[in-house]
Amino acid sequence: MRIIFILIIIANSISSFSQIDYTQLIVGRSTGNILLHDGAFPRIFGFANNTSDIIEIPGPILHMIEGDSVLIDFLNMSQGAPHTIHLHGLDVDQENDGVPSLSFQVNHAEHGFYRFKAPHAGTYIYHCHVVSTLHVQAGMYGVIVVHPQENSYLTWAGGEQYGRDFVWNASEIDTFWHKNSVLNHLYDAATPQPVAVPDVYAPQYFLINGKSDSQLADPANYNYALPNEDVYTRLVNIGYYGVRYIFPSSLNARTISSDGRPLPQQQIGDTVEVLPGERYGTMIKTGTDANYLVQVEYFDLNTQVVHSTQTLTIQLSQVGLDESNINFILFYPNPSNDGQFFTSTIFEEEYKIMNLMGETILSSQSQHIDLSKYSDGIYIIRYKGNSYKLVKQ
Amino acid sequence: MNKLFIFFVLLKATSSFSATIDVRLIIQNGTRTLVDGTQVLAKTFSTSTSFSENSDTFIWSKGDDVNLKVVNLDTDAHSFKIDGYIDFGNIPAGDSIEQNIQLTTAGVFRYYDNSNQPYNEYVGLSGLIHIKELTDNSTYFYWDLREIDSVWNAEIISNSAQPTLTDYEPDYFTVNGKSHPNVNGDPIARPVGNVGQEFKIVILNNGLSIHSMHFHGYHLTIEDDSKKAINIGRSKDTFPIYPSEYLVLSCTPDKPGEYPVHDHNLAAVSSGQVYATGMFLTLNIAP
Numbered sequence: 018m019r020i021i022f023i024l025i026i027i028a029n030s031i032s033s034f035s036q037i038d039y040t041q042l043i044v045g046r047s048t049g050n051i052l053l054h055d056g057a058f059p060r061i062f063g064f065a066n067n068t069s070d071i072i073e074i075p076g077p078i079l080h081m082i083e084g085d086s087v088l089i090d091f092l093n094m095s096q097g098a099p100h101t102i103h104l105h106g107l108d109v110d111q112e113n114d115g116v117p118s119l120s121f122q123v124n125h126a127e128h129g130f131y132r133f134k135a136p137h138a139g140t141y142i143y144h145c146h147v148v149s150t151l152h153v154q155a156g157m158y159g160v161i162v163v164h165p166q167e168n169s170y171l172t173w174a175g176g177e178q179y180g181r182d183f184v185w186n187a188s189e190i191d192t193f194w195h196k197n198s199v200l201n202h203l204y205d206a207a208t209p210q211p212v213a214v215p216d217v218y219a220p221q222y223f224l225i226n227g228k229s230d231s232q233l234a235d236p237a238n239y240n241y242a243l244p245n246e247d248v249y250t251r252l253v254n255i256g257y258y259g260v261r262y263i264f265p266s267s268l269n270a271r272t273i274s275s276d277g278r279p280l281p282q283q284q285i286g287d288t289v290e291v292l293p294g295e296r297y298g299t300m301i302k303t304g305t306d307a308n309y310l311v312q313v314e315y316f317d318l319n320t321q322v323v324h325s326t327q328t329l330t331i332q333l334s335q336v337g338l339d340e341s342n343i344n345f346i347l348f349y350p351n352p353s354n355d356g357q358f359f360t361s362t363i364f365e366e367e368y369k370i371m372n373l374m375g376e377t378i379l380s381s382q383s384q385h386i387d388l389s390k391y392s393d394g395i396y397i398i399r400y401k402g403n404s405y406k407l408v409k410q
Numbered sequence: 411m412n413k414l415f416i417f418f419v420l421l422k423a424t425s426s427f428s429a430t431i432d433v434r435l436i437i438q439n440g441t442r443t444l445v446d447g448t449q450v451l452a453k454t455f456s457t458s459t460s461f462s463e464n465s466d467t468f469i470w471s472k473g474d475d476v477n478l479k480v481v482n483l484d485t486d487a488h489s490f491k492i493d494g495y496i497d498f499g500n501i502p503a504g505d506s507i508e509q510n511i512q513l514t515t516a517g518v519f520r521y522y523d524n525s526n527q528p529y530n531e532y533v534g535l536s537g538l539i540h541i542k543e544l545t546d547n548s549t550y551f552y553w554d555l556r557e558i559d560s561v562w563n564a565e566i567i568s569n570s571a572q573p574t575l576t577d578y579e580p581d582y583f584t585v586n587g588k589s590h591p592n593v594n595g596d597p598i599a600r601p602v603g604n605v606g607q608e609f610k611i612v613i614l615n616n617g618l619s620i621h622s623m624h625f626h627g628y629h630l631t632i633e634d635d636s637k638k639a640i641n642i643g644r645s646k647d648t649f650p651i652y653p654s655e656y657l658v659l660s661c662t663p664d665k666p667g668e669y670p671v672h673d674h675n676l677a678a679v680s681s682g683q684v685y686a687t688g689m690f691l692t693l694n695i696a697p
Contacts, residue, residue, distance in 0.1 A: 105624070106647045111667030114626055119668050119692075150676040150685045211684040217579060218677045257675045259620060259650075278629065281643040292622035292650035294674030318620040318675050319557075319578045 038085040039135070039373050043102060045123075045145065045157065046072045047095035047200070051190070053222050054230040059195035062095070062145070062155035066375065074227040075186050075255070076159030079143065080373060080395055080406065081135040083165050083174065089131040093123040098147055098204040100157065102131055105142035105294065106277050107161070109133040115146045117206035122147060138165040138173040139277030140184070140251040140296040148204055148212045154194045158255045160184050163277070169395050169408045170352060172249055172298060173279060179249040179300065183240045185329065187291065188227075188256040189220035189315065218257055223315045223325035230327070239332040242303050248331075250299045254291040256315070258324070262289045263312040267304055268331075274298035293318075308332045346400065348386070352408035356389035368400035370407070428473035433457070435465075435490070437482045437501070437523070437535065439567060442558075444582050445589035446682040450560045451567040453484060454534040455521070464587030465521075465537035467552050467598060472516040472543055479508040489525040492539065500525065516543045518612055518634070518656045528575075528618060528653075529566045536616045538656075548660075549609040551601045555651065555689065556617040557678065558582040578618055583678040583688035590672075590679075590690035601693045605663050613649070614656040621678065621689065624648040625661075627669030628693075634658035648674055663695040 047062045049072035063072030066079075081087055091102050099122035103115030113131045114120050123129035145157035162184065165174040172179065193199070194215055202212050222229050228238050242248050254260050264270040264287045272284040275297050289299050303309065311329040316322060348358045362384065370379040370386065373395055379386070388396060388409050396407040440461030442452040456462035470476065480490045482501045490498040490507070494515060498507045522536035538554045557580035565571040585593045594600050603609045610633065615621060625647050635641040637655045651657055672679050672690040681687040 103626075106629075108628055108647070110665055111627070111669065114667075114669065116626065116670055119670070148685050150679050153676055211687065214677075214680045214683055214685050216581065216683050257677050259622075275644060276629065276646040276648055278645040282640070284640060290650075292620065292648065292674070293676070294622055294624040294648040295646075295650065318622075319580060319618070320576050321620070322576055 036086050037088045039081055040088045040090065040375065041079055042066055042375060043076070043089055043091045043143075044068055044070070045091060045093045045095055045100040047097055047155075049073075049156070051156065051227060053190070054228070054232045057192065057222075059190065059192045060197065060200065061195065062152055062157045062200070064157060064159055068092070068094070072156070074156040074188070074224070076143070076157070078159060078184055078404070079161045080397070081161065081163045082169075082373070082395070083135055083138045083163050085135040087133055087135055091123055091129040091131065093125055093127055093129070096125055098202055099124045099206075100145045100147050100152065101129065102143050103146035103149075104131065104133060104161070105144060106139075106296070107133060107136055107141050117147050117204075118209055122206045135163045137277050138163050138171070138176075139274060140253060140298060141277055142253060142255055142294070142296070144255065148202065150214050151194070151200065151202070151212070153255060154191065154257070155200055158186075158188070160186055160251070160253055162251065164395065168352070168410060169406070172274060172300075176279065177249075177273065177300060178247065180246040181242060182249040182251055184251045184253065185225050185262070186253040186255060187260040187313065187315070188224050188254075189258055190222040190224065191215075191218055191220040192222075194218070220256075220258070220324070223258075223327055225313060225327060225329060233327055233329060236332070239330045241332050241334045244303055244305045244333050246303045248301050248303060250301060252289055252291050252297045252299060254293050254295055257293055257318070258315045259293070259318055260291050261314040261316070262291065262299070263287060263314065264289075264299070264301060265309050265311070267306065268301035268309055270299050270301050272297050272299045303331065303333060306333065346405055348398075348405065348407060352410045353388075354410060356387060356391065356409045358386040358388070358407055360384050364400065366401070368398050371397045371399065373397070428471065428475065430475045430477065431470065432477045433468070434479045434481065437480065437484050437488050439484055442534070442587070444558065444681065445592060445687045446684060448560065448582075448682055450558060450563040452534040452563060453530065453567065455480075455537060464554075465534060467538045467540070467554060467586070469540045469542065469550070469552075470513055472513055472541055474513045474541075476511045476513060477508070478511055479506055481506040487525065488523045488530060488535065490521070491524040492519050492521045494519055497524070513541050516541045516546075518614065518636070518658065520614060520616070520654060520656070522616075529572070531616065532618055533563055533566055538612070538614045538616070540612055549603065549607070551609065551611045552598050553585045553611060553613045554587070555613065555615045555621055556584050556587065557619050557689075558584065575618070580617070580619060581683070582681045583673065585689055585691060589681045589687050591687075593691045600691055601661075602695075603663060604696050605666055608660055608662040611659045611661070612656065613651055613659065615651045615653055618653050619678070620650060620652050622648055622650050622674045623671060623689075624674040625669065625671050625693070627665070627667060627695075628661050628663060630659040630661045632657060633660050663693075666695050666697045669693045669695070
């Protein structure tokens, strides 16, 4: 009887493990730096998805498919305070919620495992929830995109089709908060002690995807799209200021989703305000202008005074354009029905193609990518530190 | 026939039941003790002659008659207003005004001192009134959001200076006058419920800052929004709320657990430079 019971338990644990559709390694570190537009190089905490990668702000974008059973393997490789992964907006259960006093903390050199089912298609955030006031400012955050099962270029099942999406994650940096005297603190959820935070938050740098000012004016950080293309902008704010995205009226901005859910009625308007922790999905349509400038205002939530305006550039590009000098690669067709993808980009070094399990399935420099023997789904091509999405359907 | 008539009369009497309520609000000044023991000057509407650190939340029903008397025991003149209901105008120091109010409109209302804007209501002379429909049997929780810039309180109440809004740097963040962890001990603030049972939360921002309240564990639906009607019906996990704005949110929990709710301006999850003692509480949902 006892043997049967043990066998049942083993069988259960094997079957639930085998149900995992998507596994993602996330590495947390408290030793890194960010190069800011004026050469400042403050210390950061952050996430990477590989033990050999350095951390960046924000962390890597995680792509999942609606309904996937997801396992996040979080490896904390940082001395000092523990860290966690909070799955912001994914409505996971308490055990997997990432709040150290209510679920668990992950100490140095330990793994923590988060299990959940990817819910509605939409845009979400992951961030550390240990002394979150400090650790989020320090850089421990990233975006999760959940795609609908039927087509990853739909906003949600039965939603709108788009040609490409841009993820714009707003945050700020107050360099005083990045000093060792602030960041080096102890914490233990078993005996939580109050942790000191600075008395004033007065950021000097206002970021989109970790870049600001002259960095955003660099063509390497432009957002490239085709003429007359439907583009889905995923507007995220993980900072402590409010932000207003102001689109040119010629892009006909329509906000159609928020916090991973469709809006009951779309909101037509060029200005989209995104408060800390919120996400909005705004559909725009390019025309034939050479470029479009999107202004992003950052305002203090106590005084409502705007402290910075950043500019994002949407640059139109045609397939066949010589892209060798810019940090942008077009693959076509994408999605592909037969797994054949082409690009006019000449690769200077090998790229890697990974499946959503994080496994490298192909390395090459070819302008022709053949994924015909692989199953339908999303694949990530990594080249020179950037990620691009290929969809076989 | 007689029994049917009596039943009908009883039903009618039950459904149209209304109460007469005597309320006395006394404007006083005193000292508020914050989560870390820091004391700041404050002025509030107290329901007794002893100083109350926070202005009360009132839950009434549509059809009630409220005999409201506002007494000004402060040394400065004040005023009293309930948006959509009454405006007493100026109440000189030592004076009082009394009026009967018939509650003919259900909803969420702010009461506040309309004079010396926005400073008097900022230091505590503002509160929340919920007038419920008689048929409304929902379970409600109430969050009166407020932040405190301890320097401002001293300057305003001592009349030593009129601070400028662009210098506002609050250092304490409260729900119903309490910060984490104390706010979890407030039964009208902390949502406690069961899986499958709907509850609602009324959030009123009586502070000067914008807040962005993020819920772990659940998406909630916006049932009412005093400033942005287009938001009604949206299902979200994070809710911006501007000064003087109120929201009514509904939630039907789909799983048990204890889940945080906090301002996602994470600087507001601290008080007096200490984490996590700010605008932060938890929902506690039983199976």
